[in-house]
Amino acid sequence: MISLYPKREFKFPIIAECINPNVFAEKKPEEISKLKVWEGNKQKTIGELFQIEEQKANPSENEAITIKGDLSKVRKIGAGMKSGEITIYGNVGTHLGEEMKGGKITVHGNVGGWAGSMMKGGIIEIHGNADGYLGAPYRGSTEGISGGKIIVHGNVGNDVGNHMRKGIIKIYGNAGQFVGFRMHKGTIYVQGDCGDRAGACMKDGTIIVGGFIESVMPTFTIDSLKKKVKVEEGEAVETPFYLFLGDLTENGQGKLYVSKEKNPHLSHYERFLK
Secondary structure (H helix, E strand, O other), rough: OOOEEEEOOOOOOEEOOOOOOHHOOOOOOHHHHEEEEEEEOOOHHHHHEEEEOOOOOOOHHOOOEEEEEEEEEEEEOOOOOOOEEEEEEOOOOOOOOOOOOOOOEEEEOEEEEOHHHOOOEEEEEEEEEEOOOOOOOOOOOOOOOOOEEEEEEOOEEEOOOOOOOOOEEEEOOOOOOOOOOOOOEEEEEOOEEEEEOOOOOOOEEEEEEEEOOOOOOOOOOEEEOOOOEEEOOOOOEEEEEEEEEEHHHHHOOEEEEOOOOOOHHHHHHHHHOO
């Protein structure tokens, strides 16, 4: 197992795609120290920015990286990783786990925007808050998350799961606007409150809102009242939910579940169920 510790406070963005268990695999600390990164517009090495320590571990931890410190300026950690594990104790910058295909990233802190962007597999678990565009592609791209799982125990910003095609995003705090924008498939669960325009232009998939939402878009139609909703295998929310279908402007078949208990202002929809 390799442990990294920042040698100083970082003031400029650092592009560090090489911080990846698959890149570190079978390399000695002195070899890892020579891997190239960018700090602002200057090329540096891992060894110039981080103290590197190797801990003897059992074979199952051969592909494990632990990082302790403030990484809020460090971007693209775990990008494209296929296996192994990264554990971060501290805040981390944007594009964490971009195009990730396997393995697991755990963050005990907050995460910048575009975490899990274009993710294809693996697990990202964030024990803190996440900025906007969680699981979303670059602006202009239509290929969102297509597999894997993202779990956030805090709050998230706007545009979660844009263009999502498969996978699961679970948020145990609150979410901003445009959750599941142009979503195709997959599941997004927001346990807390949710911003406006959830499910805008969605074609398929499932969005579950367990907290307050100010309004449901008029391009969704109410379908039924459900006693509980399944999030994934082994996890269900046992409370009444309104089920809305849409987005009708896209001939969508998406499912938007909204908590009845937390949204009494939506009770007027019930007259359409009789």
